[in-house]
Amino acid sequence: MDFESTVTRIYEAAADPDLWPLILHDLGELVDAAGGIILTRRADAWTGWRCSDLMNSRTTDAWMAPGGGAARTQATARLIAFDRAGFVADNEGFSEQEWLEDSVMSEWCGPLGLHHCAATVIPVPTGDLVLVQLNRRAGKPPFDRADIARLDAFRPHLARAGLLAARWRLERLRAAAQALAIIGLPAAVLDAGGRVLAANELIEAMRPHIAWLPKDRIALIDPAADGMLRRAFAGVTYPAAASARSFPSKGATGDPAVVHLIPISGAARELFGGGLSLLTVTAVATPAAPDAALIQGLFDLTPAEARVARAVTQRKTVEDIASEFDVSKETVRTQIKSLLAKTGCARQLDLAMLLAQTTQGQPRQTRLSESSRADLNVGR
Known part of the structure; x- marks a missing residue:
């Protein structure tokens, strides 16, 4: 040789x-x-x-x-x-x-x-x-x-090549986080232990929802959501087995947000790309009157389910909804169960937060997130 x-x-x-x-x-x-x-x-x-x-x-x-x-x-x-x-x-x-x-x-x-x-x-x-x-x-x-x-x-050259690869990868992650800030998406890149490798200024400003810990670690203020985040970290340790996770979270004052943890790499042969994830925390503002037709079209709902979904987004109770539409509470509960099944949510609160986020421009964020995720995978 x-x-x-x-x-x-x-x-x-x-x-x-x-x-x-x-x-x-x-x-x-x-x-x-x-x-x-x-x-x-x-x-x-x-x-x-x-x-x-x-x-x-x-x-x-x-x-x-x-x-x-x-x-x-x-x-x-x-x-x-x-x-x-x-x-x-x-x-x-x-x-x-x-x-x-x-x-x-x-x-x-x-x-x-x-x-x-x-x-x-x-x-x-x-x-x-x-x-x-x-x-x-x-x-x-x-x-x-x-x-x-x-x-x-050859060992010194292997060591220097490893250092260069890791540093270049980190610089690409930092650039991607800043690109997400330009489109208005708070984001941080984390390793499997929750250590922040890169973050943009939007997520750094989300103090009501995020706690910044020593040694560049991050946590959610909401204890239940933070527990889900820790369990989600375990899912990105092995890249080939990783999948995206989304769950609701409450801020220090009770204001809701949706947390997304997205594996940056889906293959197990990317060396320095594995075991990393993209964290986004999107605050949810409750709309006064989300469009029922939009909700119906997005989730393939019946007109009655769309009306109930609109009311759920406005944080109305089962009793309120039954009274407003002159139906029984059991009918409303049945419709909510159908909504949960069609949207993939586990709880009524999750449903309200999902619908609120979706009706306030989420399709645009989804497209950009996919584009940004592609950027993160450049140069594997």
Whole structure:
């Protein structure tokens, strides 16, 4: 292999992650390894990876998934404990029996026909941890000192490329947050632990709804909503399993808002893009008379359901609605149940907040949010 060409590709991979499989293949050939993988870890969870062809398999996906072998292996902890700015061979940290019994072998590498490995961990100032690992096929000898020395020659370049990739990603996130401010959307980019990586001035001004905590963390004033937010964070730890979450929240003075937590990345191979989410908090103003026809068209309601929906948005009680339309309270309750089913809401309060937001320009915000989300995914 050509050393300078490989180094050049390593730095190019900081901007183009699609180059990592080729780089890992070249590094593998240098030390007679059959496959390699580069992973990123944040908040004690693997958030993204790229690998050479042999390790690009369902076995790898299953091992990295929530509840998979990655949560049980001792390999990462032992590798970190070496505190070495270089590669470490598996037989330096494990006995042969320990290595065979660890989940990294029993559930991942073993089924792929791999055995001995050499790996290094690289802490990145953004809080990420980068791990590069190369494996030999079963039957091959362990990595020796000469192999480790060959790999260590590339280790400083791998470290700098990881730092560049993380910083570039963070700058793109900051730019996207500011772009959302231009269109009037309060937004912040968070990691899986709730740490704010980027925020615009609109969400910083929402003090009645948001509490800013030490170490760049964020919380909602409403305890119930904050609990839902914490549970939603857990859903974005593993990128491929993440889905958007929306729920109501009350401010310090009781004024309502709708919180959206949207995973920025939906794929598990984006390295520094995984495990992040976009938080928006939209204050809801109760309209005096939302248009019943608009509500009916948006949610495919009957005329009677649309009238009830309009009244719900105005915070009228079941008794008020029954009296206004000269129907029984049971009829109103039945219509509200139908409204909840058609809108996907769990409670009448959620329904009122959803309808209020929808009838005050939400279609425009939705389109812009989708556009902004596309911007956030540029340069994976």
